[in-house]
Amino acid sequence: MKKFLRSEGMTKLLASLISILAGLLFGGILVLIVGLTSGNIGFSGALEGLQLIFAGILSTGRDAVGTLTWGFNPSSIGNMLFRAVPVIMTGLSVAVAYKTGLFNIGAPGQYLMGTMASLMIALSIPTSVVPAWIVWTLAFLCGILAGALWGAIPGLLKAFLNINEVIACIMTNWIAANVVTWAFEISPFKNNVESTKLGYILKTSYNGVQTAKLGLDSIFTGSQINAGILIAIIAAVAMYVLMNKTTMGYELKACGANRHAARYAGIRDKRNIVISMAIAGALAGAGASLYYLSGNTEFFWNTYQSLPGEGFNGIPVALLALNNPIGVIFSGIFMAMLDIVGLQLTKLTAYNEYITDVIISVIVYLAAFSQLIRLLIGRRQQFKRIPDKVITAPVDDKKGGEKK
Amino acid sequence: MTFLIQQTLLYAVPLMIVALAGVFAERSGIINLALEGIMIFGAFMGVLFVRMLSESAVFAAAKAAGDWMTLQGLELIAMLLAALFGSIFSVLLAFASINLRADQTIGGTALNLMAPALVLFLIRMIANQNTLISVDAASWFMVKKTLFGFDRTDDLGFFGNTFFDKTYIATYICILLFVILSVILYKTKFGLRLRSCGENPQAADSVGINVYRMRWSGVLISGALAGMGGFVYALTTANCTANGDVAGFGFLALAVMIFGNWNPLTIAGASLLFGLFKCIAAGYGSIDLNGDGIFLLKDIGISPNLYRMLPYIITLIVLAFTSKSSKAPKAEGIPYDKGTR
Numbered sequence: 085m086k087k088f089l090r091s092e093g094m095t096k097l098l099a100s101l102i103s104i105l106a107g108l109l110f111g112g113i114l115v116l117i118v119g120l121t122s123g124n125i126g127f128s129g130a131l132e133g134l135q136l137i138f139a140g141i142l143s144t145g146r147d148a149v150g151t152l153t154w155g156f157n158p159s160s161i162g163n164m165l166f167r168a169v170p171v172i173m174t175g176l177s178v179a180v181a182y183k184t185g186l187f188n189i190g191a192p193g194q195y196l197m198g199t200m201a202s203l204m205i206a207l208s209i210p211t212s213v214v215p216a217w218i219v220w221t222l223a224f225l226c227g228i229l230a231g232a233l234w235g236a237i238p239g240l241l242k243a244f245l246n247i248n249e250v251i252a253c254i255m256t257n258w259i260a261a262n263v264v265t266w267a268f269e270i271s272p273f274k275n276n277v278e279s280t281k282l283g284y285i286l287k288t289s290y291n292g293v294q295t296a297k298l299g300l301d302s303i304f305t306g307s308q309i310n311a312g313i314l315i316a317i318i319a320a321v322a323m324y325v326l327m328n329k330t331t332m333g334y335e336l337k338a339c340g341a342n343r344h345a346a347r348y349a350g351i352r353d354k355r356n357i358v359i360s361m362a363i364a365g366a367l368a369g370a371g372a373s374l375y376y377l378s379g380n381t382e383f384f385w386n387t388y389q390s391l392p393g394e395g396f397n398g399i400p401v402a403l404l405a406l407n408n409p410i411g412v413i414f415s416g417i418f419m420a421m422l423d424i425v426g427l428q429l430t431k432l433t434a435y436n437e438y439i440t441d442v443i444i445s446v447i448v449y450l451a452a453f454s455q456l457i458r459l460l461i462g463r464r465q466q467f468k469r470i471p472d473k474v475i476t477a478p479v480d481d482k483k484g485g486e487k488k
Numbered sequence: 489m490t491f492l493i494q495q496t497l498l499y500a501v502p503l504m505i506v507a508l509a510g511v512f513a514e515r516s517g518i519i520n521l522a523l524e525g526i527m528i529f530g531a532f533m534g535v536l537f538v539r540m541l542s543e544s545a546v547f548a549a550a551k552a553a554g555d556w557m558t559l560q561g562l563e564l565i566a567m568l569l570a571a572l573f574g575s576i577f578s579v580l581l582a583f584a585s586i587n588l589r590a591d592q593t594i595g596g597t598a599l600n601l602m603a604p605a606l607v608l609f610l611i612r613m614i615a616n617q618n619t620l621i622s623v624d625a626a627s628w629f630m631v632k633k634t635l636f637g638f639d640r641t642d643d644l645g646f647f648g649n650t651f652f653d654k655t656y657i658a659t660y661i662c663i664l665l666f667v668i669l670s671v672i673l674y675k676t677k678f679g680l681r682l683r684s685c686g687e688n689p690q691a692a693d694s695v696g697i698n699v700y701r702m703r704w705s706g707v708l709i710s711g712a713l714a715g716m717g718g719f720v721y722a723l724t725t726a727n728c729t730a731n732g733d734v735a736g737f738g739f740l741a742l743a744v745m746i747f748g749n750w751n752p753l754t755i756a757g758a759s760l761l762f763g764l765f766k767c768i769a770a771g772y773g774s775i776d777l778n779g780d781g782i783f784l785l786k787d788i789g790i791s792p793n794l795y796r797m798l799p800y801i802i803t804l805i806v807l808a809f810t811s812k813s814s815k816a817p818k819a820e821g822i823p824y825d826k827g828t829r
Contacts, residue, residue, distance in 0.1 A: 118613055187593050247807045250593060251746060254739050255800040262800075266793035298679055359625040388796055389735045399770070441605030449580065449598035453590035 088134070096406050099457045102349060103404065104418070107447035111137050111439055118435070125434050133394035133435050137443075138395020140425030160428070162300070164420045169312040170195070172416030174398025176323050177235075177364040179407040183327055184360035185340030190238055190253030191368040197234040198369025199376055199383055199392075200264045202227030203285055206377055209272045211292040219293050224373045230360040231369015239361025245356035249361070257395075259387050268385035274381070281414060284382040294379025306356025306379075312374040316413070319367065323409040336360050366457025368395065393441075400444050403451035419444065490650045492764075495771060497659055502527075502721040505662045506741035507748065508669060508754045509713035514750060515673065516706025517686040517699075517819045521596025522581050523714050524738025525603035528730075529577045530715025531722035532607040532620065534570035535730040539622040541566075551628060560657050562623050563629045563723075567658060574715015575708050577603070582707035586700055587730025589823035604732040612731065619731040626728040631655050658720045668753035669713075682706055686817030689824045699824050714738070735818075743803040749815045762799045769795035 112134050119130025132152055136143060141160055144153045175189045181188035205223035238252035268274065268285060275281040277290075288294060295310040327333040338346040339356040347353045371394065376383055401419050405411030422444060426437030450457070506523055513520035520526075541547045541562060550558035573625050581599055584590040611620045633653040643649070673679040684692040685702040719739055722730055744762055767768030769792045 091502065114609075122613065130490060189597065191591075241804070241808065245811055246809045247804075247811045251742070251807065252804065255804050258736055258800045259797045260740065260794050262797035269791075269793070292617060388793065390733065391736075394599075396601060399594075400601070403594065433614075436609060437607050438609035440610060442602065442609055445598055445605050446603030448601055449584065452584055452594040452598055453588045456588055456590070 095447070095458050095461045098461055099454045100404050100406065100411075100415075100451075102456060102457055103450040106442045106450055108137060110446045111443035113311075114434060114442060115439060122434075125261050129434060133364030133429060133433050133439075135428050136432065137425060137439070140428040141421050143428050143432065150382045152432065158304045160424050161305035162304025162309035164417065165304070165313045166308040166310065166420075166425045167423050168417045168420035169316045170371040170375040170394040171397045171401050171419045172316040172320060172412055173374065174368050174395055175401030175405065175412040175419075176398075176409055177367035177371070177414050178402035179409060179412055180336075181329065181360055181364040182325055182341055182402060182407045184336045184356065185343065186239075186242070186249050186357065186360060186364075188235070188305055188361065188364045188368075189250055189254050189360075189399070190211035190235060190251060191398045192391035193253070194231040194234045194259035194365040195372040195392050195395040196257075196260045196264045196387070197365075198227040198231040200267055201230035201369070201374055202373040203273065203288065204271065204384060206288040206293040207286060207291050209291075216292050216294075220377060221290070221376055222293070223288075223293065224370070225371045227369045227377075228366045229369070230370070235365015235368065236358055236362040238359040242361070243357040256389055258440055261391055264467035265386055265388040266384075274385065277333035281382065283384055285381055285385050288377050289379035293377060295374065295377050307432040308378065310378050312378060315374060316371075316416075319370065323367075327409065330360075368398065370445055371398075373466065378480065397444065397476070400448045400451065403448060403454070406454070489565065490646065491771075492767065493650050495767040496760065496763045498656075498724045498763075499766040499770075500722070500759045501659045501662045502737060502760035503741050503744050503762055504666055504756055506714050506717035506738060507744040507759055508666055508752060509710040509717060510745040510788045511750055511752065511755065512673070512682070512706050512713065513710035514745070514817050514820045515683045515686045516703045517689060517817060517822070517824065518577075518703055518707050519583070519596065519821045520581065520707065520710050521593055521742070522578065522599035522603075522713075522738075522739055523710075524734060524736065525596075526574045526577050526598040526711050526714035527718030527721065527734045527738045528603040528607055528719035528732055530570040530574035531734060532565045532611070532718075532727075532730040532732070533573035533621050533715070534719030535622055535722055535728055536614075537566045537569050538562075538625045538728055539620060542622050542625055558629075559628055560621065560631075563656075563658060564661070566653050566723075567661065570719030571712040571716040574718065575712040577715065578707050581691075581711075582704050585823065586703045586707070589825065592821055592823075600723070600738075607730065608732040611730065619729050622728050624667070626723060629656060629728070631657055631660075637784065642796055656720075656724050658723060662716070664721055665713075665716075666756065669709075673752070678705075684816075685824075686819055690828070691820050693824075693826065699726045703824065714741075717741070719799055740799060743799065746816075747806055748804050749810065751815070755794025765795055765799045768792075774814065 086298065087388065115133040115137060116130050119125040119133060125133075135152065139166060141158065142154050143156045143160070144157045147153050174195060178188050178193065196252045202223040205226045206219060209219045209222070211219055234256065237256055238249045241247040241252045242249045268460065273283045273285050277285045277286070287345050295312050297309070298311045298314070300309045300311065301307065309415050327337065336347070336359070338351055339353050339360070343353050346356075375381055375394070397419055401412055401415045404415035404418070422440040426440035429435045429439060430437045506527060509526075510520055510523055546558070547562065549555075550562070564639050577599070581592075584595040585592040610619065611618065611638040614620065631652065631654070633648070673682065681697050682702050682705065683694065684697065685706070687698050689699045692702070718734055721734055722728060740762060744755055744758045772792055772795060
């Protein structure tokens with residue numbers, strides 16, 4: 085039994101790793117093709133791009149001669165961990181909903197609502213009156229609450245009116261984009277102080293509110309890292325415990341496996357759908373809070389035509405982790421690493437950061453049929469494990485083949 | 489009023505054609521969540537063609553000679569190319585969801601992530617900025633009254649001003665295509681077979697219809713229409729530029745499709761309604777309904793933000809009332825497996 089579980093876990097991990105590798109390879113091939121066809125990059129430039137795609141996180145820039153140098157780059161790794169925070173949270177959001185049978189494509193909207201609530205709280209309560217840490221906590225909680233409320237809407241629509249949650253989520257995403265734009269448009273928090281930052285909301289550090297660094301910035305010098313990554317890891321562990329060790333988690337998963345059977349067993353399925361979406365929304369909202377309360381990030385408020393990428397990136401993060409909360413930590417960090425790699429590519433070569441988005445999309449595409457990949461790996465292992473059966477039953481196999 | 493009708497049409501027509509794209513996919517049993525991505529890709533390919541064209545000799549000669557017919561022909565070729573590449577892009581969705589029986593929602597989401605990433609990557613490589621511009625192409629393709637031999641100052645009357653001056657031939661071609669394809673979907677053998685695969689593929693298979701082939705054609709037609717819709721959107725409302733974004737039009741088209749209950753006639757009505765909202769939100773400050781110089785909508789003082797979100801709110805409300813009697817294809821989203829009953 086234990087061996088079986090281990091092998092299943094292994095195939096899952098292997099399937100994810102194959103998706104990642106295939107995505108990176110596709111990105112590498114694209115870089116090579118573009119490099120070789122465009123005159124000003126050439127073979128050496130393409131080769132540098134290829135190296136950066138696979139190991140960009142270890143790049144330390146170029147030396148005096150102009151060749152790429154490699155090594156431990158504290159600012160890159162610190163920034164990676166910082167950027168991992170929102171995608172880990174939205175990844176958890178998608179994963180938890182997926183475990184309960186719901187596809188939460190509404191993470192961008194929930195993320196926006198969380199952004200709005202926490203920024204407004206953090207900027208409106210003067211820290212000269214209330215201690216900054218109380219304002220921070222309040223803003224964080226309000227971000228969670230706003231996300232949860234926004235997530236509960238598609239949940240309610242699904243549970244009581246039987247509206248497909250994917251459609252409801254897409255609609256609420258765009259409603260959120262407009263609500264947030266509207267709210268900030270009439271708010272006094274627009275950055276009118278720095279002339280180059282028009283269109284952005286003030287940083288929360290303007291009001292003295294920012295996430296504690298806990299000395300992490302002295303390890304990863306020159307990076308934006310703060311305690312947010314610890315909170316994200318705690319959230320992931322909490323979700324793991326909730327889903328796997330509590331009655332509530334069991335009920336949620338039962339609803340996801342078979343809603344009607346769950347109802348027959350006495351589980352209140354409608355309530356669980358709403359709760360699941362609210363938890364998912366809360367996680368996405370918390371991710372937005374952690375990102376924007378850091379004090380060194382700015383929010384572009386006129387966002388009615390676009391949705392935040394962090395929200396959508398929760399989908400690949402969750403899929404890559406096969407919806408395991410602990411796995412989300414690692415896949416989230418991997419996504420953030422790709423982000424940093426993209427920036428390195430832009431900085432050091434003629435390529436740009438969008439190549440990493442292409443890689444992510446290829447990974448998601450492959451994750452769509454990860455079931456198939458898993459099946460293929462599983463079949464091969466089966467053959468390896470029991471060769472006797474293959475030998476004893478070749479005649480049947482042939483017959484089956486002829487029939488087709 | 490002329491302005492209002494023209495602008496509404498500009499927004500409504502891409503919506504209509506892309507919503508029909510959604511219908512073709514879903515009627516064959518495949519949820520096409522990738523409409524947005526395919527639009528982005530089609531728009532990029534069309535604009536890229538126009539950009540390359542604008543540097544070619546044919547275009548310069550036609551422009552210099554005022555040869556409007558050639559210019560309109562080139563516009564048509566650009567539309568066809570956008571459709572072709574939309575179709576090619578949708579192969580990814582068709583292959584994953586039909587042959588590999590992958591999760592259609594995730595596959596569509598992947599394409600939605602892929603299109604803007606790929607397009608922005610290529611635009612950056614080509615133009616070294618985030619927007620691919622084809623200088624003034626939109627105005628050369630525009631049909632003006634001088635084209636019909638009228639003078640700049642001539643008044644064509646309300647009808648003429650609205651439908652023959654400052655319009656795009658693409659708009660009318662899309663309307664024509666919409667009608668033809670709706671008829672094909674409902675009045676031909678092919679259409680009936682396609683729809684049967686979205687309702688009960690097992691039954692369709694039992695009478696000798698190739699479900700896989702029908703679903704492939706559904707998705708490919710869907711991709712072609714969405715790609716063309718993307719280019720028409722970029723040409724008519726975005727001044728023939730591509731920036732890896734169609735402002736959520738693909739998702740809005742999805743809403744229009746559901747709002748229209750998967751039925752072309754109601755979809756046409758719904759897209760006009762949504763187009764009107766888009767038009768009001770975009771130009772509410774300059775809409776003069778009865779020509780008396782009073783901008784009524786501006787004076788009411790309702791924020792354009794409200795107009796912008798109204799289509800989505802209305803869709804949710806309509807869904808709330810109609811989801812119980814929804815006419816969604818019964819087998820949509822379920823991979824076809826010959827073995828199941």
